[in-house]
Structure formats: structure tokens, C-alpha cells
Amino acid sequence: MNPFKFGTIVEGKFFTDRVAETAQLEQKLDSENHIVLISPRRFGKSSLVQHVLSQTDRPLIQLDLQYVLSVEDFAAQLLRAVFKRFQMEKVRHEMSHFRVIPTVSSNPVTGAMEVSFHPSANTSVLLEDAMALVDKVTSPERRLIIVLDEFQEVLKIKKGFDRQLRSLMQHPKNLNYILLGSQESMMEAIFEKKTSPFYHFGQMIRLPKIPHEDFMAYITERLPDGDAEVAKEILEFTSCHPYYTQQLSSQVWEMMKYQKIKDDVVTKAIEALVTMHDLDYERLWQSQNRTDRFTLKQLVMNQQPMQSGGLAASTSYSSLQRMMKSGLVVRNIHYEVEDPFFRQWIYQNIMQ
Numbered sequence: 363m364n365p366f367k368f369g370t371i372v373e374g375k376f377f378t379d380r381v382a383e384t385a386q387l388e389q390k391l392d393s394e395n396h397i398v399l400i401s402p403r404r405f406g407k408s409s410l411v412q413h414v415l416s417q418t419d420r421p422l423i424q425l426d427l428q429y430v431l432s433v434e435d436f437a438a439q440l441l442r443a444v445f446k447r448f449q450m451e452k453v454r455h456e457m458s459h460f461r462v463i464p465t466v467s468s469n470p471v472t473g474a475m476e477v478s479f480h481p482s483a484n485t486s487v488l489l490e491d492a493m494a495l496v497d498k499v500t501s502p503e504r505r506l507i508i509v510l511d512e513f514q515e516v517l518k519i520k521k522g523f524d525r526q527l528r529s530l531m532q533h534p535k536n537l538n539y540i541l542l543g544s545q546e547s548m549m550e551a552i553f554e555k556k557t558s559p560f561y562h563f564g565q566m567i568r569l570p571k572i573p574h575e576d577f578m579a580y581i582t583e584r585l586p587d588g589d590a591e592v593a594k595e596i597l598e599f600t601s602c603h604p605y606y607t608q609q610l611s612s613q614v615w616e617m618m619k620y621q622k623i624k625d626d627v628v629t630k631a632i633e634a635l636v637t638m639h640d641l642d643y644e645r646l647w648q649s650q651n652r653t654d655r656f657t658l659k660q661l662v663m664n665q666q667p668m669q670s671g672g673l674a675a676s677t678s679y680s681s682l683q684r685m686m687k688s689g690l691v692v693r694n695i696h697y698e699v700e701d702p703f704f705r706q707w708i709y710q711n712i713m714q
Contacts, residue, residue, distance in 0.1 A: 364612055364615055364616060364619075365584040365615065366584065366608045366609075366611040366612035366615055367608060367612070368605055368606075368608035368609045368612060369605075369609075377409060377413050380406070380410050380413070380572070383410055383567070383569060384410065384413060384414055386567060387399075387410070387411070387414045387540075387567075388414055388417070390538070390565055391414070391418070391420075391507065391538050394535065394538070395538070395564060395565055396538055396539040396540070396541065396563060396564030396565070397538065397539070397540045397541065397564050397565055397567060398513075398541045398543070398549065398553050398563065398564045398565065398566045398567065399411070399540065399541070399542050399543070399567050399569060400542075400543050400544075400546055400549045400550075400566065400567070400568050400569065401544065401568065401569035401570075402544055402546075402689070402692045402700065403544045403689050403700070404603070404604065404605035404606075405569050405571070405603070405604055405605070406569065406572075406604045406605070407511075407542045407544070407569055408511065408542070410569065411509060411540055411542065415507065415509075418507075419504070420504055420505055420506065420507050421447045421448070421500070421504055421506050421507070422447065422506075422507045422508075422509065423440070423443040423444065423447060423496070423506065423507070423508045423509070424443065424508075424509040424510075424511070425439050425440065425443065425508075425509070425510055425511070426511040426512055427510055427511065427512050427513055427514075427515035427516055427519070428511075428512040428515050430515065430519055431519075432485075432519065432520065433485040433488075433489055433519065433520050433523055433526075434479050434483070434485055434488065436489070436492075436519065436523075437464075437479070437485075437488045437489050437491075437492040438464065438477040438478060438479065439477075440492045440493070440496065441464060441466075441477045441492055441495070442474065442475055442476070442477050444495060444496065444499060445466075445475040445477075446474075446475070447499075448499045452499065453495070453499065456495050456498045456499065457495065460488075460491045460495075461487050461488075461491055462479060462480075462483045462484065462487050462488040462491060464477050464478060464479050464488070465477070465478045465479070465480075485520075486526065489526065489527075489530065490530060493530040493531070493534070496508070496534060496537070497533065497534035497535075497537075500534065500536045500537050501536060502536050505536045505537055505538065506536065506537040506538075507537065507538050507540065508537060508538070508539050508540070509539075509540045509542065510539065510540070510541050510542070511542045512542065512543065512544060513541040513542060513543045513549065513552070514543045514544070514545045514548035514549050514552065516552070517548065517552070524552070524558075524559055524560065525559040528559035528560050528563070529559070531563075539563075539564065541563075541564060544689065545686075545687060545689075546568075546686075546693075547683070547686070547687075548687075553566055554566075571601070571602040571603060571604065571694070572602055572604055572607075573602075574597060574602055577593075577597055577602050577607060578590065578593050578594065578597060581593035581596060581597070581607070581611050584611070584615070585611070585614070585615060585618065586615065586618045586619055587618075589618075592614060592618075592627060592628060593611075595628040596610050596611055596614060596628055599628065599632060599702055600702050601698075601702065603700075603702065606701065606702050606703065609635065610628070610631055610632065610635065613631040613634060613635055614627055614628055614631045617630060617631055617634075632703070632706060635703050636703050636706050636707050636710065639703060639704075639707070640707070643703075643704050643707040643708075643711075644711075646690075646704065647707075647708070647711075647712070650685075650690075653673065653677060653680075653681050654681050654684065654685055654690075655712075656672065656673065656681075657673070657678060657681040657682060657685070657691075658685075658690075658691075658699060658708060659708065659712060659713065660672065661691065661697060661698060661699050661705075662699065662705055662708045662709050662712075662713060663713070666696055666697060667681065667682060667697070682697055
């Protein structure tokens with residue numbers, strides 16, 4: 363079996379390092395404090411949280427806010443998660459006190475519970491009822507953990523929703539919130555700005571790239587023949603980005619294992635992956651305006667746009683912020699194209 367995994371939650375033998383971060387999260391979950399975990403997309407936030415939570419028997423509720431369409435939808439998804447985790451009789455008893463009674467049905471195909479509210483229902487009341495239910499089903503013996511992914515989306519669901527949600531999240535005890543976010547500037551505004559309702563709500567943790575030496579050891583021991591030079595080439599291309607390192611390592615492993623390629627195997631694997639996504643990258647390039655294309659070209663040339671000229675500093679800054687918001691560009695020490703394969707595609711198709 364290919365020992366490298368990407369694109370889904372990475373767990374078990376596929377999970378890489380994160381020893382310090384695992385210990386830090388475990389310590390926080392042993393207290394009544396909440397956790398705010400920030401990193402660019404595909405850095406492994408969800409995999410890390412899943413790894414930590416797999417080692418506890420505490421009940422868990424998970425919601426991804428990028429799939430929440432409204433306040434009513436948030437309350438409905440929260441109730442569905444409660445139905446999955448707690449005894450139905452207890453939940454029914456507590457729901458008998460709801461001021462807004464939802465419609466609950468069972469999906470005959472999946473067996474999952476479906477929840478909906480009357481369109482004219484007061485959203486403040488139904489949200490309060492749903493959050494109060496969470497408080498009632500948890501207990502000191504088995505404290506509930508609630509994971510809210512892509513938490514920066516709370517600002518987009520409805521104006522004032524963040525303030526309303528914060529007021530309801532501060533009361534329940536016997537639970538921990540883990541709030542994940544991939545847009546650093548928005549998450550900082552939510553949790554570090556004094557006027558924000560979530561100001562200093564939890565312990566903020568920024569998830570870095572996996573250390574080079576740890577990733578080197580991980581890749582080398584899984585490659586055919588334990589080729590350290592190949593592992594080094596992989597990390598030079600991906601700059602230790604967790605997702606793309608796993609992706610490239612997987613392709614290299616297959617080419618070495620099944621095609622018996624050894625010479626220039628990393629270069630050939632990169633070429634194969636760039637070719638595989640050629641149409642996607644072309645569409646992505648075409649969807650950018652001319653300013654953003656110019657900025658991308660500067661980044662591919664290892665130039666920092668606001669320092670290299672060609673565009674006004676304010677224009678470059680706006681371009682970078684726009685692409686950071688979409689996830690196309692990230693900032694570690696410097697600004698860089700998030701996807702190294704897209705960076706390679708730009709170099710091959712636009713720069714030459």
C-alpha cells in the first residue's frame with residue numbers, strides 16, 4: 363500500500379509528527395479553556411484535531427461553517443450533530459422545552475436525522491434553544507468537545523451573528539470549543555481585535571509547517587530503498603508544505619515502486635502532477651485579473667511585489683490581500699504561491 367496519503371483526513375500510520383502540537387492541544391482540552399487553531403488551508407489542522415480527539419472518549423460535535431447558509435441552518439446542523447452523539451430520549455425531553463419546535467425526520471436512505479424550522483421562526487430564539495440544548499446534554503464526567511471549522515465564516519453568515527453566538531458560547535460549562543480557521547487576517551481580527559465579541563476567547567495556536575528534519579525522516583523511511591536524496595528533493599520543491607509533500611511523495615513512491623524509475627524521479631513526478639492538473643491550472647490562471655497575474659509572476663520569480671516595483675505598493679498590497687483571502691497566496695516569512703505545482707505551471711507556461 364502507498365504509505366503517503368493526502369486529500370482526506372490523515373490519521374494512524376499516515377499521520378506525520380506534530381508531537382508538540384498534539385501535547386499542547388491535549389493539555390488545553392484537560393482544562394476549561396478553548397482553542398483557536400490557525401494555519402493556511404491544507405496544513406493539516408483537521409488531521410491534527412482528529413488525531414488528538416481519537417485519543418479521548420469524550421463526545422464530539424463538528425460543524426464546518428463554510429457549509430452553513432444561515433442562522434437557521436447553523437441551529438439545524440447543531441441539532442443534527444446532537445442527535446448523532448446523545449441518547450434520543452434525553453434529547454427529546456430537553457427539546458420539549460423549546461420555544462421554537464423544529465421539524466425532525468429520518469432520512470430513509472442514510473438514516474440520518476433531518477432538522478428544519480418554520481421559515482417565519484425567530485432566529486434568535488431558535489439559536490438560543492439549540493445552544494441551550496448543548497449545555498444540557500454535556501456533563502462533568504464526559505465533557506463535550508465542539509469543533510467549528512473555517513470559523514472566519516461566522517462573519518459572513520449574518521450581520522451580528524458573531525456577537526449573538528459569542529453571548530451564547532460564554533455560558534455553558536463542561537465543554538471545550540476548538541475553533542479552526544484558514545484565513546489568518548480574518549481570524550486575527552476576530553480574536554485579537556479588542557472591539558470583537560470573540561476578543562481573547564481562547565488560546566491561539568498557529569500551526570507551522572512540519573520541521574524539515576522530521577519530514578525528512580518520515581519520507582525517507584517510507585520510500586523504496588529509503589532514498590534520503592529523493593526525500594531532500596521532494597522537500598526542496600514543496601518547502602515542507604504538509605499536503606503537497608504527501609502528494610508529491612505519493613507520486614514518487616508509485617513511480618519508483620511500479621515503474622521502477624530512479625533517475626530524476628522527483629522531476630518526473632512533478633511533471634506528471636503538473637500535466638495532470640494542466641486544465642485546472644489554466645482555468646485558475648484565466649480567472650485572475652491582470653494585476654493578480656503580474657503579482658503571481660513576481661512571486662514565481664522569487665520577488666516580493668511591494669519591494670520589486672512594477673506596480674504601486676498599494677496596488678501590490680491589494681492584490682496580495684485578495685489572493686491570500688482566496689487561498690492562492692500565503693505568507694510565511696515571505697509571500698509565496700500556495701500551490702508549488704501551480705507555481706511550476708506558471709513557470710513552464712507563462713514565464714518561458
